[in-house]
Amino acid sequence: MGWSTRLARAGLVQFARLIGLSKLKHMSGAPLYVVNYHSVANADVDPYINRNRYRTLAEFEEDILFYKRRFRILGALDVKEILATGKEIPTDAVVLTFDDGLRTNYDSFVPILKKHGVTGTFFLCSAFIDNRDLHYGRKANLLRQTLEQRKDAKLNLAVRAYLGDHDLFRESVDRSISAIDYSKKEHLEKLADIVGINFGAYLAQHQPYLTSTQIREMIETGFTIGAHSIDHPRFAELTQDEQFEQTVGSVRSIVEEFSLGYRLFAFPYGDDALETGFFERIRPHVDLTFGMGGFVQDPVDFNIQRGDIESTGLPVADAFRYRLLLAWVHNLRRPERR
Numbered sequence: 017m018g019w020s021t022r023l024a025r026a027g028l029v030q031f032a033r034l035i036g037l038s039k040l041k042h043m044s045g046a047p048l049y050v051v052n053y054h055s056v057a058n059a060d061v062d063p064y065i066n067r068n069r070y071r072t073l074a075e076f077e078e079d080i081l082f083y084k085r086r087f088r089i090l091g092a093l094d095v096k097e098i099l100a101t102g103k104e105i106p107t108d109a110v111v112l113t114f115d116d117g118l119r120t121n122y123d124s125f126v127p128i129l130k131k132h133g134v135t136g137t138f139f140l141c142s143a144f145i146d147n148r149d150l151h152y153g154r155k156a157n158l159l160r161q162t163l164e165q166r167k168d169a170k171l172n173l174a175v176r177a178y179l180g181d182h183d184l185f186r187e188s189v190d191r192s193i194s195a196i197d198y199s200k201k202e203h204l205e206k207l208a209d210i211v212g213i214n215f216g217a218y219l220a221q222h223q224p225y226l227t228s229t230q231i232r233e234m235i236e237t238g239f240t241i242g243a244h245s246i247d248h249p250r251f252a253e254l255t256q257d258e259q260f261e262q263t264v265g266s267v268r269s270i271v272e273e274f275s276l277g278y279r280l281f282a283f284p285y286g287d288d289a290l291e292t293g294f295f296e297r298i299r300p301h302v303d304l305t306f307g308m309g310g311f312v313q314d315p316v317d318f319n320i321q322r323g324d325i326e327s328t329g330l331p332v333a334d335a336f337r338y339r340l341l342l343a344w345v346h347n348l349r350r351p352e353r354r
């Protein structure tokens with residue numbers, strides 16, 4: 017974030033404090049507040065992922081206490097039930113959601129949620145459950161990290177030659193590997209062979225994702241589970257048929273594997289790229305879907321937008337008011353979405 021953006025945001029945060037939570041809730045016009053988390057600060061085995069801003073455990077617990085104090089915490093299934101029966105959504109409803117199905121969720125979030133008697137919904141990628149496969153971005157990170165640590169000129173030349181031969185070279189080896197997108201992810205397997213990395217061995221050793229045993233235990237405790245695509249592509253890079261398969265395919269797989277009586281889905285990287293026709297296509301196959309557009313109402317009745325709290329780096333009350341203020345600004349600019 018540049019200094020001017022930081023300054024503008026600091027101004028908005030101050031402004032939001034002056035307005036206050038109750039008024040902002042009213043102004044935002046949001047029907048409910050669905051918040052989203054992924055992981056815990058410095059808890060990941062991937063050093064590049066650790067550069068992302070996450071809550072520390074203490075901050076996360078503060079967030080939970082804030083929600084408990086100021087809101088009524090509902091589960092995603094409560095929302096499904098309310099929407100299905102046409103009842104009014106309580107005006108102070110918060111829903112907690114967690115994306116990516118990382119083991120840190122089980123190790124860190126679940127104990128805190130249980131301690132405070134709070135429910136939440138966890139969105140998992142069907143291909144990563146039980147550490148069967150690794151996200152392509154994490155594969156790229158592991159390649160970059162290994163090359164950086166080895167500092168082996170000959171190895172670097174071999175990698176550079178491969179990148180050059182496949183029209184993947186951009187500025188530097190590190191840049192090139194980080195720029196490999198979903199459609200070219202097979203090249204990461206070839207590069208791993210050159211570098212001598214075994215993704216399967218890495219997965220077995222570090223277990224970055226939840227296991228089905230942990231997931232079953234979470235379901236028995238009362239948490240809900242949804243799908244987050246098969247292997248976390250950017251939907252903007254996919255055809256509509258591929259988007260459909262990533263959505264409906266992963267929902268089916270998770271519903272079957274865990275015998276769920278509901279079908280929930282959260283779009284990886286949000287739902288900006290998706291057309292109305294796509295939502296009509298998936299409508300018969302899902303109960304609720306979730307985007308990352310903030311605390312705003314979506315024109316699609318079963319698609320619910322969520323607000324990111326963890327990456328703001330702000331205390332939860334400020335983060336929450338800031339998101340509400342952004343939702344109000346969003347509604348002013350796009351009145352047709354109301």
Ligand SMILES: [Zn+2]
Nearest residue numbers: 115116284285
């Ligand atoms: Zn995700």
